[in-house]
Amino acid sequence: MPPISFIEGFEKLRLLDAAIEQSHNSVVITDADLDAGPRIIYVNAGFERMTGYTREEALGQTPRMLQGPATSRAVLDRMRGALACGECFDGEAINYRKDGSWYYVRWHISPVHSQEDERRVTHFVSVQQDISEDRRRDDQLRLLSTALEVSADPVLITDPEGTITYVNAAFEDQTGYSRNEAQGQNPRILKSGQQDAAFYQELWATLKRGEAFRGEFVNRRRDGSLMHMEQSISPVTNAEGEVTHYVSIGKDVTDRVRMEEEIRRLAHTDWLTGLANRLSLGNTLESEMERSRRYGRPLSLIMFDIDHFKDFNDDYGHETGDEVLKRLAVTVREGLREADSLGRWGGEEFLVVVPETSGSGAEAMAEKLRKAVAAMETSCPISVTASFGVTEMRPGDTPKSLTRRVDEAMYQAKEAGRNRVVLL
Known part of the structure; x- marks a missing residue:
């Protein structure tokens, strides 16, 4: 009967052989002849x-059978140097399969020393792991990371609680916050107060449904200035469906918003005086007439234009005439209440919508304005005066009938000698 120790040793060898054979990694044992080989045993x-090679095809060959054009010579030289010194070696390189396709491999090679002479190496044992998928994943992550960093649009990533974990360079440039200042903070640092609670309630309701939220944010930069951002915020989930992060990608549309606001302003503003234009003032008049009818409150109009304005242009030039119009607009605006609406009706004609005011009250206001105009200083060598017409809204009036009547009152003022007020 064999000794117990022999049986145990045999069992251990059997188990070791089974473990190596069933290992997912490649295991290669070679002799230690670095000059001729080493040869695979x-x-x-x-x-x-x-590798695609059978063991019959591999036995007796050298590991050079797995090398090819892209295999790093520097890595091979380091490996040969380590093995020649009887040292372990760890490294990564590209190997080639039998079909010519390549893969990334991570080596761990250990020398096996003789039992009689520990200085003598008898074999090398190489455990090889295919890390192609890891490398592809790493390359993809590096590519994505680079794309995020070079993107011209700001990117922000938070954890499920909303704490910022990442911002890219565009975020730093456009918000003024460095990534060190932003990381660990909440995106509330960008909140401007320009959007109400309902906006943010909709945002979180959308994200909690697992959907992406898209909207235009009015954010505040680090220096306090406002910026308009078109942002898309998406939840990122793990395999269990749990939210692990939120990713926000934005686009600075501040210039576009400013341009749209300027277009809207120009559509309702007189280009020369900066007052409301005829379209805008007509809309205001309709609204005020409707309000006057609804609440039974008085409403009056004042219309005026500059006396002998054509002579100003003919005698002193259009630049002087434009300067007089701008100065007139400033003078009259300073004499009005906040509720009153002043606009340029056309040419040298101006209209004032005077809510909550009777005809006699508007007449007194017009007289005050007339005196202010007569006293104002301009670059024109002669004094500037204006003729004023005043009327109060009557039952059945339309915007057209009301403006026609105040226009008639103004022309009566001109026919009566100009530089005066007529209530009609």
Whole structure:
């Protein structure tokens, strides 16, 4: 009967052989002849799966059978130097399969020393791991990271609680916050107060449904200035469906918003005086007439234009005439109440919508304005005066009938000698 120690040793060898054969990694054992070889004396099933070579094809060959054009010569030289010194070696390189396709491999090679002479190496054992998928994943992550960093649009990532974990360079440039200042903070640092609670309630309701939220944010930069951002915020989930992050990608549309606001302003503003234009003032008049009818409150109009304005242009030039119009607009605006609406009706004609005011009250206001105009200083060498017409809204009036009547009152003022007020 064999000794117990022999049986145990045999069982251990059997288990070790089974473990190596079933290993997912490639295991290669070579002799230690670095001059002629080393020659492969053993490969496991993992080697066959990884390389496409059968063990019969591999035995007696050298590991050079797996090398090719893209295999790093520097890595091979370091490996040969380590093995020549009887040292372990760890490294990564590109190997080639039997079919010519390549894969990334991570090596761990250990020398096996003689039992009689520990200085003498008898074999090398190489455990090889195919890391192609890891490298592809790493390359993809590096590519994505680079794309985020070079993107011209700001990117912000938070954890599920809304704490900022990442911002890119565009975020730093456009918000003024460095990534060190932003990381660990909440996106509330960008909140401007320009949007109400309902906006943010809709945002969170959308995200909690697992949907992406898209909207235009009015954010505040670090220096306090406002910026308009078109942002898309998406939840990122793990395999269990749990939200792990929120990713926000934005686009600065501040210039576009400013341009749209300027277009809207120009559509309702007189280009020369900066007052409301005829379209805008007509809309205001309709609204005030409707309000006057609804609440039974008085409403009056004042219309005026500059006396002998054509002579100003003919005698002193259009630049002087334009300067007089701008100065007139400023003078009259300073004499009005906040509720009153002043606009340029056309040419040298101006209209004032005077809510909550009777005809006699508007007449007194017009007289005050007339005196202010007569006293104002301009670059024109002669004094500037204006003729004023006043009327109060009557039952059945329309915007057209009301403006026609105040226009008639103004022309009566001109026919009566100009520089005066007529209530009609």
